[in-house]
Amino acid sequence: MSNEPTFKSHYIISELNNNWDDFKSVLSAISKQEYLWKSAPDKWCMLEIVCHLYDEERNDFRERLNHVLTTPDLPMTDIDPISWVTLNDYINQDYHEMLNRFLMERKNSIKWLNSLSSPDYNQAYFHPKFGSLNGELFLANWLAHDYLHFRQIAKLKYDFLKFQTGQNLKYAGNW
Secondary structure, eight states: OOOSOOHHHHHHHHHHHHHHHHHHHHHHSOOHHHHHOOSSTTSOOHHHHHHHHHHHIIIIIHHHHHHHHHOTTSOOOOOOHHHHHHHTTGGGSOHHHHHHHHHHHHHHHHHHHHHOSSOOTTOEEEETTTEEEEHHHHHHHHHHHHHHHHHHHHHHHHHHHHHHHOOOOGGGOOO
């Protein structure tokens, strides 16, 4: 079997690259009131989402994909993204700095992904709890993670609009 990247990997890498523009567009022009607003005390605000995206870019998807491609027989470092919220003091970070850091890390990820020479995305790491995790799984979930956060961001923006205006938004359509 060839180690040449499949159409799927080219597609995913292209989408991850395209998402840079989408994240920049949807997250750049936000007031402090909006990026600190929470729809409920147990929900994340935009600042926490941006900090999470930054940490995930560096410490989860890129690192884990690299691990699978280069050292699949070694143990993987444990991660706990939920604890990063308090551990990395997300709520007290500078929103615009963290957004710029995330966008820079995404550029670094795309550069790294495009620099890989014949990566074997079928290569896998055996996780004691989740079983076999191959490179294609990590790559596909990286893109899925983007989409989940686009949905989260859109919902937060919708809820903020409703909070700010006090209007019934049913005329726009069903959420």
